[in-house]
Amino acid sequence: xxxIDLINEDIDDLTFSLEEAQRHNSSMAKDIQDEIKNLxxxxxxxxxxxxxxxxxxxxxxxxxxxxxxxxxxxxxITFKTEAISYTPFYLEFEENKITLHPTQTxxxxxS
Numbered sequence: 001x002x003x004i005d006l007i008n009e010d011i012d013d014l015t016f017s018l019e020e021a022q023r024h025n026s027s028m029a030k031d032i033q034d035e036i037k038n039l040x041x042x043x044x045x046x047x048x049x050x051x052x053x054x055x056x057x058x059x060x061x062x063x064x065x066x067x068x069x070x071x072x073x074x075x076x077i078t079f080k081t082e083a084i085s086y087t088p089f090y091l092e093f094e095e096n097k098i099t100l101h102p103t104q105t106x107x108x109x110x111s
Contacts, residue, residue, distance in 0.1 A: 004043055011039050069100060079103050 014036050021028040063083055069091060070076040077091075077100045092099045099106045 004046055007039050007043050011036055014039070075107055075109065077105050077107055079105050 014032055018029060018032040018036065021032055065081045066078060067081060067089065068076055068078045069089075075098070077098065079089075079100060087102045089103070090101050092101060097106050097108050
């Protein structure tokens with residue numbers, strides 16, 4: 001289970017608490033709404049951080065290795081390396097696809 005999944009569970013719990021607070025104790029509703037907003041902001045921050053992620057390999061790889069970049073539960077990019085040096089790996093996000101550079105390996109995000 002990912003951190004995002006855990007945060008979503010917290011949001012679900014807080015949403016239920018918010019509904020209860022709005023019915024019985026409206027003074028707590030604002031605090032709960034603020035906490036839900038903070039958790040949603042944290043999810044956005046986690047998701048946005050992947051667009052800035054970069055992996056550098058300092059030494060040439062020895063033999064064949066596998067590098068897997070996991071995007072979410074349904075999407076990942078796997079690349080089998082050769083025994084050479086690589087420039088830093090990074091992900092490029094476009095509307096419906098993600099590309100792993102410098103390998104140019106792409107996955108489509110069509111649902």
